[in-house]
Amino acid sequence: MNPPHFTSRSVLDGVLEREFTVDGVPGVLWSPADGSGRAPLVLMAHGGGTHKKHPAMSGRARRLVAGCGCHVAVLDAPGHSGRPRTPHDEREIDLMMRTMAAGEPVGPVVVRYNGHLATRAVPEYRAALDALQLLPEIGADGPVGFFGLNMGTAIGLPLVAAEPRIGAAVLGQFWYDEALAEQAGRITVPVEFAMQWDDEHIPRESGLALFAALGSAEKSLHANSGGHKELPRFEADSAVRFFARQFGTAV
């Protein structure tokens, strides 16, 4: 195992941004520009159809670096952002588009396809974590968190369930499903879980059931009024405070 292969480096507003690859998978690492010594790492996973440097990712990463002093890493998901798509990917994406265009419930298609993507993404995240922990500013025994909503939760549930190095997670905005509930039940670390109370895609009972399925003794549900895309901006700050509490770092 080698450390990440860095391919770019820039600094903006006190945040060092480095793109990298691990085993050919592209990622990005945001870090305190004035970092000295080791700091915790938050792995993030982006939503469906977006990419590692989508504003939702870079915005959350910058808040985490500033508020928590930690490193934040995101990978491009399989089939996303120019990564190759298999014929299976093409069929599932086509079906998802047609289902949405027809105004039919898209949940079953998204759950199935994102579950498939997660089986490919989880080993990539675990390899990236191996590589990132070789960096002296992260290290092999520091705190690690996970932050992913929507497709990021489809990846996060099996990842956090399988990966003992991850000690805290922010998840949410996904459907209940028996396989996901089984993964959620194996999660025991503290979780903050976001859902939209008036989500037009994810039924309220489905979101509540997924939260209920989490095995964690310490978990918090944040359900806000509004539709699927109306997650309040203040939830990003709440996630920063959650990780700061878990890591014992100042906000």
Next chain:
Amino acid sequence: MNPPHFTSRSVLDGVLEREFTVDGVPGVLWSPADGSGRAPLVLMAHGGGTHKKHPAMSGRARRLVAGCGCHVAVLDAPGHSGRPRTPHDEREIDLMMRTMAAGEPVGPVVVRYNGHLATRAVPEYRAALDALQLLPEIGADGPVGFFGLNMGTAIGLPLVAAEPRIGAAVLGQFWYDEALAEQAGRITVPVEFAMQWDDEHIPRESGLALFAALGSAEKSLHANSGGHKELPRFEADSAVRFFARQFGTAV
């Protein structure tokens, strides 16, 4: 109408604490000790069996004054903290104690008795608000919030529903009931609502149903793992940020 009649005055850690009475009802007002100009007011109501200066009240008040720059006022509820009890109060309290001692569900008794107390407390809070708004440091047209959990929510639901001067509320930890749901449905201001996911007294579905009944277009549910008395301390800070967002004051 006269301003509150102040009966004591002390300063601790930058917070001015003044006890007062309005029409004979005892209250306490916490304010920024270095206050200049007008600041918003948060009315709080305490839980059953406690009083206006219970640590849960003074702790939340000090966080609000420090984090939000606002005034905070609490009244002793009818029948509490030395205020006279009627024979009806005595009978209901006795029934509540016997129900709890027998390990039977206490919800129906608490809902009924707290509903009765609310009919007495709501006019007292409205009169106190009239009086407090005569103070130059509060004023008649500044922002007003309400913060009450448990019995404080039994008082808060009819108070916020009836009182157009209250523009934001933090509520929670109470049972669903048809009369309360009707009051909740008339509330249209932003609400943050706390419940305990594993509450041994308030069934999960009951807490969720009361949140669902709120008529507010902008509302947030914070459901935390743990029992009735295990509301995490960080929810008090969340309430401060909620009021700061609503009032437009810095945290």
